[in-house]
Amino acid sequence: MDSLITAAAHALAGGDPLGALNFVALRNDAPALALRGIAMAQLGDLTRAKTLLKSAARAFGAKEAMARARCAVAEAEIALISRNLTWPTKALERARITLEEHGDRANVAYARYLKARRLLLVGRLREAEEALVGLESISLAPALHTGCELVSAGIAIRRIRAKAARAALARADEAARMAAIPALMAEVEAVALVLDTPAARLITKGEARPLLLDEVEPLLASDALVVDACRFAVRCAGKVVPLETRPVLFALARALAEAWPADVSRETLLLRAFRARYADESHRARLRVEIGRLRKALRGMADVKATAAGFRLALNRTGEVVVLAPPVEEEHASVLALLADGESWSSTALALALGVSQRTVQRALETLVEEGKVQAVGQARARRWMTPPVPGFPTTLLLPAPISIG
Amino acid sequence: MKHSAAEIINEYGPFPSAEQVHGLTYDGKHVWFASGDRLNAIDPADGKAFDSIEVPAHAGTAFDGEHLFQIADSRIQKIDPKTGRVASTIPAPGNGGDSGLAWAEGSLWVGEYRERRIHQIDPETGAVLRTIQSNRFVTGVTWVDGELWHATWEDEKSDLRHIDPDTGETLERLDMPAGTGISGLESDGHDRFFCGGGNSGKVRVVRRPNHAQANRQ
Numbered sequence: 001m002d003s004l005i006t007a008a009a010h011a012l013a014g015g016d017p018l019g020a021l022n023f024v025a026l027r028n029d030a031p032a033l034a035l036r037g038i039a040m041a042q043l044g045d046l047t048r049a050k051t052l053l054k055s056a057a058r059a060f061g062a063k064e065a066m067a068r069a070r071c072a073v074a075e076a077e078i079a080l081i082s083r084n085l086t087w088p089t090k091a092l093e094r095a096r097i098t099l100e101e102h103g104d105r106a107n108v109a110y111a112r113y114l115k116a117r118r119l120l121l122v123g124r125l126r127e128a129e130e131a132l133v134g135l136e137s138i139s140l141a142p143a144l145h146t147g148c149e150l151v152s153a154g155i156a157i158r159r160i161r162a163k164a165a166r167a168a169l170a171r172a173d174e175a176a177r178m179a180a181i182p183a184l185m186a187e188v189e190a191v192a193l194v195l196d197t198p199a200a201r202l203i204t205k206g207e208a209r210p211l212l213l214d215e216v217e218p219l220l221a222s223d224a225l226v227v228d229a230c231r232f233a234v235r236c237a238g239k240v241v242p243l244e245t246r247p248v249l250f251a252l253a254r255a256l257a258e259a260w261p262a263d264v265s266r267e268t269l270l271l272r273a274f275r276a277r278y279a280d281e282s283h284r285a286r287l288r289v290e291i292g293r294l295r296k297a298l299r300g301m302a303d304v305k306a307t308a309a310g311f312r313l314a315l316n317r318t319g320e321v322v323v324l325a326p327p328v329e330e331e332h333a334s335v336l337a338l339l340a341d342g343e344s345w346s347s348t349a350l351a352l353a354l355g356v357s358q359r360t361v362q363r364a365l366e367t368l369v370e371e372g373k374v375q376a377v378g379q380a381r382a383r384r385w386m387t388p389p390v391p392g393f394p395t396t397l398l399l400p401a402p403i404s405i406g
Numbered sequence: 407m408k409h410s411a412a413e414i415i416n417e418y419g420p421f422p423s424a425e426q427v428h429g430l431t432y433d434g435k436h437v438w439f440a441s442g443d444r445l446n447a448i449d450p451a452d453g454k455a456f457d458s459i460e461v462p463a464h465a466g467t468a469f470d471g472e473h474l475f476q477i478a479d480s481r482i483q484k485i486d487p488k489t490g491r492v493a494s495t496i497p498a499p500g501n502g503g504d505s506g507l508a509w510a511e512g513s514l515w516v517g518e519y520r521e522r523r524i525h526q527i528d529p530e531t532g533a534v535l536r537t538i539q540s541n542r543f544v545t546g547v548t549w550v551d552g553e554l555w556h557a558t559w560e561d562e563k564s565d566l567r568h569i570d571p572d573t574g575e576t577l578e579r580l581d582m583p584a585g586t587g588i589s590g591l592e593s594d595g596h597d598r599f600f601c602g603g604g605n606s607g608k609v610r611v612v613r614r615p616n617h618a619q620a621n622r623q
Contacts, residue, residue, distance in 0.1 A: 001465075003465035003466075006428050061561060102585060
């Protein structure tokens with residue numbers, strides 16, 4: 001490499017894209033094009049960045065496999081920042097293998113970090129963790145180190161491990177200060193803010209109060225029976241009964257848990273579970289069937305007992321019953337939770353990240369637009385969705401993650 | 407043209423706090439190498455770090471017996487190794503496309519990477535005295551016993567070339583093994599070449615072919 005290319009690369013690694021452009025703005029050889037592309041990406045002009053990187057990859061000769069692989073890694077990062085989650089992951093994997101063969105350790109680590117970040121976004125936490133394995137033992141450049149720790153923090157947050165998340169965040173903060181890149185420090189602060197914002201509401205004996213993620217962790221580890229309205233499950237002493245696909249059972253469980261230790265009238269239960277405004281004999285029969293199903297689902301955790309007016313939850317042993325609810329209850333809260341990162345998302349990427357169909361996401365977005373909660377920019381395939389960051393909005397507990405704890 | 411495989415006799419690094427080696431030189435005792443924002447001195451006897459100078463260092467490095475010369479973006483800086491102070495600055499002939507740097511016979515010799523050529527310049531003014539054309543991307547440049555050697559790095563392959571300074575003709579070539587690029591080159595004045603290993607962050611020592619023996623054959 002020549003002197004100006006090295007100088008520009010150095011400026012980029014230090015988070016100074018304008019300095020880098022000063023060195024190579026007027027050059028059109030392959031390495032200069034690649035660096036201009038990365039500088040543009042850092043400045044936020046992702047479209048221009050993509051074009052520059054593509055022409056750089058073409059300008060490198062067929063035998064310059066390593067340079068082309070680096071372009072592919074840079075393109076993957078741009079795809080990730082623009083929340084284009086359908087970007088071909090195989091290309092990134094191929095690039096990683098090429099870089100590994102050439103002993104370019106720094107960029108191999110970068111490729112693995114990008115892979116982990118994407119997996120975290122789509123909620124594949126175990127794979128994200130695997131992608132990061134071994135990176136902590138290599139000495140990474142401070143900027144990359146910050147990124148890796150932020151991914152670790154993200155994984156811990158979604159796993160509801162507040163302590164691990166705070167530890168990773170502290171390491172990210174330290175690395176970001178070493179890198180002395182303002183954008184990185186801001187990113188660390190944004191994640192810190194998530195940890196200091198109520199992650200949920202705790203409803204017990206008819207009263208509600210906000211909970212931080214730090215408080216959710218011990219709650220789930222306690223012997224309380226937790227009806228988790230963030231992830232649609234009932235948890236008790238390490239056992240989890242997922243009810244995501246059984247909305248009626250979940251509505252009944254939640255109504256009963258909110259009232260515990262008191263009972264809930266049949267009328268209220270019918271209203272909550274079936275939205276029935278009045279109760280006829282067929283509704284009553286259906287309620288009996290559903291209560292029977294709930295009893296079966298909760299076997300070993302709690303019993304559902306009939307009372308004069310309706311039903312109540314009865315614990316097998318001593319302990320509490322609580323409801324863990326999102327801080328703000330919205331019909332399409334999980335979509336809003338993803339958009340809360342302030343990036344512009346395509347509906348395809350939202351569907352991928354939430355693991356639902358694109359049509360479902362589009363319906364949710366239509367409703368949210370009508371309510372003025374999200375904005376659309378662009379048309380047709382280029383259409384993107386965004387929301388102004390809402391303080392205190394539910395985020396992490398609504399994002400996809402494995403349902404089990406521990 | 408003589409043609410053989412390069413014999414790597416030693417390898418140092420990668421060094422903490424210096425991810426890459428952009429250029430290097432030898433002051434008779436220590437190897438100085440450029441790593442972006444710093445010049446690092448190591449002892450070639452044991453590979454241990456000895457000293458460092460905070461100075462922009464993006465490509466070739468040279469030593470004239472008293473001062474270090476270091477390419478930084480499109481300039482060549484003359485640095486006092488004792489104080490670390492920049493004594494003077496001249497423009498680089500490749501206007502930033504420069505790679506290797508050597509000092510010999512009162513001149514600086516600068517490799518221009520993608521233009522595949524070597525310039526001989528006046529170390530006081532930076533004026534180009536002469537240009538030698540090569541046929542590969544030039545990285546490091548060095549002189550030893552009146553022989554001009556340069557390193558190449560193109561299409562992910564590197565070699566060391568002994569060229570005729572008048573015609574540019576390649577007289578001898580040493581191929582580096584696959585995966586070992588050369589970003590900077592300096593001779594120790596005898597039978598060893600120090601080679602910067604680019605992004606591997608290593609400094610390698612390559613044996614200079616034995617000429618007395620070669621001439622007898």
